[in-house]
Amino acid sequence: MGNTRWDDEYDVVVAGSGAGAMAGALAAAAAGLRTVVLEKTRVLGGTSAYSGSAIWLPGTAVQQRAGIGDSTEGARAYLRALLGDDEEERREAFLSTAPELVEFLESDPALEFTFQAFPDYFAAPGRLDMGRSFVPLELPVEDLGELADLVRPPVDRDRAGRGHSDKPMAQGRALIGRLLLALTATGNGSVRTETPLTGLVMEDGRVAGVEAGALRLRAARGVLLAAGGFESSAGLRAAHGVPGAADWTMAPDGANTGDAIEAAVRIGASTGLLDQAWFCPGLLTPDGRPAFTLGFRGGLIVDGSGRRFANESLPYDQMGRRIAAAEGPFHLIFDARSGGLPAISVPPLAMDEQVASGQWVRAATVDELAGRIGLPAGVLAETVERFNGFAGKGSDDDFHRGEDPYDRYFSGGRPCVVAVDEPPYFAARVVLSDLGTKGGLRTDPDARVLDGSGRPIPGLYAAGNTSASFTGPVYPGPGVPIGSAMAFAYRAVQHIRRNHT
Ligand SMILES: Cc1cc2nc3c(=O)[nH]c(=O)nc-3n(C[C@H](O)[C@H](O)[C@H](O)COP(=O)(O)OP(=O)(O)OC[C@H]3O[C@@H](n4cnc5c(N)ncnc54)[C@H](O)[C@@H]3O)c2cc1C
Structure with a gap:
């Protein structure tokens, strides 16, 4: 001792x-x-x-109750396709523990979970297009006293x-x-x-x-x-x-x-x-802190040269990694239809407050917008025109946005390559944020x-x-x-x- x-x-x-x-x-x-x-x-x-x-613990009673066709084997195939066999022991430990852990948690009267659709992030064997994650039930504040x-x-x-x-x-x-x-x-x-x-x-x-x-x-x-x-x-x-x-x-x-x-x-x-880190794109809020954003249903994101560099609807960690590899500053460009606003933003974003605080810039034309955010005018107009061409024909030849079920999930099945052509135009600064290292x-x-x-x-x-x-x-x-x-x-x-x- x-x-x-x-x-x-x-x-x-x-x-x-x-x-x-x-x-x-x-x-x-x-x-x-x-x-x-x-x-x-x-x-x-x-x-x-x-x-x-959202809790990604596959092959448990929660997915069985939801009847979504999830299984430990399916999740194993998916993880193996993504991760290879480098971490086989910890992967197997994770997979074999998930059902037991959920059984233990749900045996407690305070804990109950329900399936919530949210697609897996990669096109790989074993993927479920509506995902396999679940969430806890809401909790009345008074229950906690x-x-x-x-x-x-x-x-x-x-x-x-x-x-x-x-x-x-x-x-x-x-x-x-x-x-x-x-x-x-x-x-x-x-x-x-x-x-x-x-x-x-x-x-x-x-x-x-x-x-x-x-x-x-x-x-x-x-x-x-x-x-x-x-x-x-x-x-x-x-x-x-x-x-x-x-x-x-x-x-x-x-x-x-x-x-x-x-x-x-x-x-x-x-x-x-x-x-x-677990990366994500962030839109700055009036206090200068980021909002975690995902599910871009419209608009386009440009780099410091005024050009697109990725499929904007990519799952957020993948988009974050594209941002990390590109040269900023980065901006989300969208128009009066507000189609550029992401489906999910934490905390929520209010257009008026964002513009009033100066975090979002508004302009009557794309060229004026470019000038206000310090981009070469001709390049941004060219980028928007090319993007609008893709919207017109319904396919993004450059980055294949909208081809994966994840991209379309947040636009309710509608196209997420939507023309940016209705003034006024907006630019929102995008930064590389994260959910933690x-x-x-x-x-x-x-x-x-x-x-x-x-x-x-x-x-x-x-x-x-x-x-x-x-x-x-x-x-x-x-x-x-x-x-x-x-x-x-x-x-x-x-x-x-x-x-x-
Ligand atoms: C908006 C948002 C949505 C997200 N949604 C999801 C989701 O749906 N599903 C998902 O899986 N992930 C999600 N994430 C990511 C996820 O929340 C984090 O990656 C995960 O919660 C990290 O868990 P953790 O226990 O490692 O750290 P944390 O949850 O951050 O907990 C760490 C705690 O340790 C404390 N601490 C630090 N240092 C010390 C110390 N020296 N002594 C004692 N305590 C200390 C901290 O104060 C903190 O309370 C989301 C993140 C964000 C921001």
């Missing part, structure tokens, strides 16, 4: 409170382990609370310093709220907000607990690091070459600065995929953190964006970040339960 003086003792200490952290904490507490969730900020949920809470104030509000309200409205909590808030209800009901789980993990305590060659500022908290059975990535750290982004910017990430302000990754690296953990601690199929020799560090586990994703640089479908975070957090706890000495 070591001689650390502990301020509090638990079986399992979980750092972070996103969907993975909360699912792991629930699994531990439900198994009778004294569990604490440490959250750095004042509220729980991180980026998971901002999210649409005083716990409601602990859940991070939606992006727009949170950035404005406001709490929840009186509408039922939806999406990511419903997921975090429901996991919090379930965790609290076990009687073995507690949360400590404004308590950042700052270090790991080793005793006798294993991680025995954590430092949280001046506090020393013992974790008799294990520590689960699920404290997001380092998307909000300008320094770490630059050091690891992550495109985009800390100011343009969608993560909550000041939340995910890589603390848990760095704490583990200090005790010998190894890392991978550090230049990777996806590189971090290297882990094995049981989510054990590996050292530089590939050996597990006893007592230490990681999930979500604190770990290097098993999907590498690929974003297979809606809900993979949250689904994989939950699956590996759950596996960490199953390992902790099996392996206590």
